[in-house]
Amino acid sequence: MAYVPPHRSRGDYVPRDTGNSSSRGGFSGRGGFSSRGGFNRGSGGGNRAFGGSGFGRGNDSHRGGRGGHGSRFQPGLGSWTDGEHKPAEHNERLELELYGKPGDAQFQSSGINFDNYDEIPVEASGEDVPEPISEFTSPPLDPLLVENIKLARFNKPTPVQKYSVPIVANGRDLMACAQTGSGKTGGFLFPVLSESYKHGPVQNSQAENTFDRRKAHPTALVLAPTRELVSQIYEEARKFAYRSWVRPVVVYGGSEVYAQMEQLKQGCDLLVATPGRLNDLLERGKISLKNIKYLVLDEADRMLDMGFEIQIRNIIQGCDMPPPAERQTLMFSATFPKEIQMMAKDFLHNYIFLSVGRVGSTSENITQRILYVEDDEKKSSLLDILTATEETMSNGLTLIFVETKKMADILSDFLINQDFPATSIHGDRSQYERERALESFRSGRTPILVATAVAARGLDIPNVTHVINYDLPNDIDDYVHRIGRTGRAGNTGVATAFVNRGNKNVVKDLIEILSEANQEVPDFLTVIARENSMGRGRGRGGRNQTRDFRKYGGGGSSGGYGNGYGGRSNYGGGYNNSYGSGGGYNNYGSSAASASSSSSQWW
DNA sequence: AAAAAAG
Numbered sequence A: 001m002a003y004v005p006p007h008r009s010r011g012d013y014v015p016r017d018t019g020n021s022s023s024r025g026g027f028s029g030r031g032g033f034s035s036r037g038g039f040n041r042g043s044g045g046g047n048r049a050f051g052g053s054g055f056g057r058g059n060d061s062h063r064g065g066r067g068g069h070g071s072r073f074q075p076g077l078g079s080w081t082d083g084e085h086k087p088a089e090h091n092e093r094l095e096l097e098l099y100g101k102p103g104d105a106q107f108q109s110s111g112i113n114f115d116n117y118d119e120i121p122v123e124a125s126g127e128d129v130p131e132p133i134s135e136f137t138s139p140p141l142d143p144l145l146v147e148n149i150k151l152a153r154f155n156k157p158t159p160v161q162k163y164s165v166p167i168v169a170n171g172r173d174l175m176a177c178a179q180t181g182s183g184k185t186g187g188f189l190f191p192v193l194s195e196s197y198k199h200g201p202v203q204n205s206q207a208e209n210t211f212d213r214r215k216a217h218p219t220a221l222v223l224a225p226t227r228e229l230v231s232q233i234y235e236e237a238r239k240f241a242y243r244s245w246v247r248p249v250v251v252y253g254g255s256e257v258y259a260q261m262e263q264l265k266q267g268c269d270l271l272v273a274t275p276g277r278l279n280d281l282l283e284r285g286k287i288s289l290k291n292i293k294y295l296v297l298d299e300a301d302r303m304l305d306m307g308f309e310i311q312i313r314n315i316i317q318g319c320d321m322p323p324p325a326e327r328q329t330l331m332f333s334a335t336f337p338k339e340i341q342m343m344a345k346d347f348l349h350n351y352i353f354l355s356v357g358r359v360g361s362t363s364e365n366i367t368q369r370i371l372y373v374e375d376d377e378k379k380s381s382l383l384d385i386l387t388a389t390e391e392t393m394s395n396g397l398t399l400i401f402v403e404t405k406k407m408a409d410i411l412s413d414f415l416i417n418q419d420f421p422a423t424s425i426h427g428d429r430s431q432y433e434r435e436r437a438l439e440s441f442r443s444g445r446t447p448i449l450v451a452t453a454v455a456a457r458g459l460d461i462p463n464v465t466h467v468i469n470y471d472l473p474n475d476i477d478d479y480v481h482r483i484g485r486t487g488r489a490g491n492t493g494v495a496t497a498f499v500n501r502g503n504k505n506v507v508k509d510l511i512e513i514l515s516e517a518n519q520e521v522p523d524f525l526t527v528i529a530r531e532n533s534m535g536r537g538r539g540r541g542g543r544n545q546t547r548d549f550r551k552y553g554g555g556g557s558s559g560g561y562g563n564g565y566g567g568r569s570n571y572g573g574g575y576n577n578s579y580g581s582g583g584g585y586n587n588y589g590s591s592a593a594s595a596s597s598s599s600s601q602w603w
Numbered sequence B: 001a002a003a004a005a006a007g
Helices: A092-098 A103-108 A114-121 A143-151 A157-167 A184-199 A226-242 A257-265 A275-283 A300-305 A309-317 A338-347 A375-392 A405-417 A429-441 A476-483 A501-516 A522-533 A564-568 A573-581 A587-601
Strands: A078-082 A085-086 A122-125 A176-177 A218-221 A248-251 A270-273 A295-298 A328-332 A352-356 A366-372 A397-401 A421-425 A448-451 A464-469 A492-497
Touching: A078 A587, A103 A122, A114 A366, A122 A157, A122 A218, A143 A184, A143 A492, A157 A176, A157 A184, A157 A328, A184 A218, A184 A226, A184 A270, A184 A295, A184 A328, A218 A226, A218 A421, A226 A248, A226 A270, A226 A429, A248 A275, A257 A275, A270 A275, A275 A309, A295 A338, A300 A309, A300 A328, A300 A338, A309 A338, A328 A421, A338 A464, A366 A501, A375 A405, A375 A492, A397 A405, A397 A429, A405 A421, A421 A429, A429 A448, A464 A476, A476 A492, A476 A501, A492 A501, A492 A522, A501 A522
Parallel strands: A176 A328, A176 A352, A218 A270, A218 A295, A248 A270, A295 A328, A366 A492, A397 A448, A397 A464, A421 A448, A464 A492
Antiparallel strands: A078 A085, A122 A352
């Protein structure tokens, strides 16, 4: 466990009467993320009793009593023996830990099913797109997985899941433009686990030499950009891998590497990792990727922004991972800029392209309020808002986004001094502090969280009723992600944003988003947009693309995409045809087209 | 310009 010297431990707000911020001596609590049950935990009732079902019989058993590797009994871990899947017996204690019980935050947060999922437009393209499924049934899913899905109370597949299951079952690759909240995690975990349960570990998984034998040989690898996200994915993986032969392990930076190495030694079939730590462990010779059958890249465009590309390419192309044709690759990305198209070309093999509409912005259960606030008035405006909403949203959580780590510190200190129960999360805090802040927020102990982009995407925190964009992001897709932290699970939410002339680069996109979601567009926004478009035409060519460029042109390697507005105006049509007015999506083409024509009127 | 990620 990462030791945090007291002087580095910044002051989180602690309610006066309890003051038990870390009674468990460390990570997480219930419903939190990270190593609960993962590395670093020692036991939790784990390593006693040898009477487990179907474990270690026969000499053809995966992890079956061969020297060293994970021969220890672990509750809830099945085996692959004599070419058959032998699920472990049920374990009540573990089920309680994994799936929670009524009343737990965890219980209500899992298994959410938005009714409006059915209205999300989806478009699949590519050769021979398999027919989507409509329910979680066996077949096509493996029966054990269906059982686990029921335990986790997922009743109905989301659009991503409907497609990803048959796509992977048919041996195909997937490039999905989908955002958090679209059921992405299940979208890759379900098919990957289901197929793994059917087919078992990779044959020949045994290494030729002793050096190789000491390494972990995962069958599936999931890469994601932030530590919190991989932790969250790992926790989901534990739910759906329950009783199966698949043992999930998570590795990420900022916490003790030796504990993670120990976990790898115990057996690792599904590895969830951030790129930095994975490269570290590859260099140390602790992991071999040559048995990888399934590779998942989550939030791929996020990883671009963060300068991950070299690391990713080293993992995928610079080590011993099988080439695209010999594995199945699933890539998820909110947007589809040229760099991602290149990655898709390099990493995927004859893939199906799936585009899933926005969940956040089109849903009208988020009320978006845009306020004109100059930078030096932001603090006092924030206080006004927090005070005003204190009573009305007394049970909810408020998430405040800022642009810089420094501002996150300043603002949370300021709020704490003003007696607001706040804490902060950003990349300069220690991993322990990050996890504790998030847990404290989740649990409602500090219902105000000031965050940088580290929390913008991917994190699923139930009960966020208010998102405040103290600083507006430069990328409108980030804005959509941020406000998508609220209004989840059919609840209503409020998203407030402070805007001034420093944000003029996004106002045009912001107006589009607001109109798509049937929200009021304040006059000052239109004014700023107009000032902006007079200066220098349209910015960087409008919003990011989420289209299958193989189908809609672009073609060549250089220049790929940008055939101007003419081409883009076709986009809306494609969506309309298959899905009627699913809401919002068909604005894509038309609004881009009208933007270019109306800008000339403004002159 | 800043964010994230290996230490």
